[in-house]
Amino acid sequence: MPGQEAITAQYDRVAPCYRVLSPLFLITPLARRRGVAALGLRAGDTVLEVGAGTGRNLPYLVDAVGPGGVVIGVDLSARMLAEAAKMVGRRGWSNVELVRADATALELDRHLDAILFSLSWSVIPNPVAALRQVWERLRPGGRVAVMDLGITETPLRPVLAPVARQLNRLGPGRPDARPWDDLAPFGEVATDRFLHLYYVCAVTKAGAPQRSSGSP
Numbered sequence: 645m646p647g648q649e650a651i652t653a654q655y656d657r658v659a660p661c662y663r664v665l666s667p668l669f670l671i672t673p674l675a676r677r678r679g680v681a682a683l684g685l686r687a688g689d690t691v692l693e694v695g696a697g698t699g700r701n702l703p704y705l706v707d708a709v710g711p712g713g714v715v716i717g718v719d720l721s722a723r724m725l726a727e728a729a730k731m732v733g734r735r736g737w738s739n740v741e742l743v744r745a746d747a748t749a750l751e752l753d754r755h756l757d758a759i760l761f762s763l764s765w766s767v768i769p770n771p772v773a774a775l776r777q778v779w780e781r782l783r784p785g786g787r788v789a790v791m792d793l794g795i796t797e798t799p800l801r802p803v804l805a806p807v808a809r810q811l812n813r814l815g816p817g818r819p820d821a822r823p824w825d826d827l828a829p830f831g832e833v834a835t836d837r838f839l840h841l842y843y844v845c846a847v848t849k850a851g852a853p854q855r856s857s858g859s860p
């Protein structure tokens with residue numbers, strides 16, 4: 645796996661054609677919808693996407709939090725973010741903030757209701773450090789979801805491993821990442837695997853205030 649600088653340079657290079665390349669990586673809208681659904685977002689929420697790239701999840705996130713909510717997208721690649729900014733401009737969203745930063749050193753002065761890592765847990769060299777950086781900002785009861793694709797636990801591993809090696813040149817990542825293990829210290833991890841390739845791992849931050857018995 646290349647270092648951070650090489651990873652960012654490669655995502656800068658592929659940014660203009662990231663959308664066209666997505667089918668090669670078998671990235672489906674279904675997977676994006678499931679990743680966002682795992683966040684349990686409500687209207688008015690503030691959600692952070694770590695490694696937001698060209699903003700392919702923004703339509704789902706903006707839809708989930710509504711006009712009264714806020715979506716923050718952080719990425720280290722200026723060109724990936726430039727593509728996201730074009731989408732924000734085209735759609736006229738005024739509640740999306742794009743921040744260029746290394747997620748492991750992100751200074752965020754906001755309270756968060758949810759945090760999404762979509763296809764980025766396996767790319768960021770130290771994703772646990774990135775999560776630790778914003779964990780204190782997440783409210784009790786708020787969720788972290790990691791949507792990614794990998795070959796660690798699929799019976800198709802022998803077929804997919806050589807393909808993954810080739811695709812890694814285009815979009816570097818760790819197809820053998822194990823976020824379900826990495827996330828265990830943060831809380832109970834629920835993992836949903838689908839299509840033999842995808843997974844969504846979700847953790848709910850402990851300490852949510854008890855609802856009174858009469859409340860819905």
Ligand SMILES: C[S@@+](CC[C@H](N)C(=O)[O-])C[C@H]1O[C@@H](n2cnc3c(N)ncnc32)[C@H](O)[C@@H]1O
Pocket residue numbers: 648651652655694695696697698699700701718719720721724745746747748761762763764767768769815
């Ligand atoms: C495969 S792309 C995923 C983009 C988007 N989340 C999606 O679902 O299409 C991974 C992204 O992680 C970003 N990334 C890698 N290391 C990072 C870091 N340390 N901090 C912030 N973003 C990072 C890359 O620049 C790239 O845009």
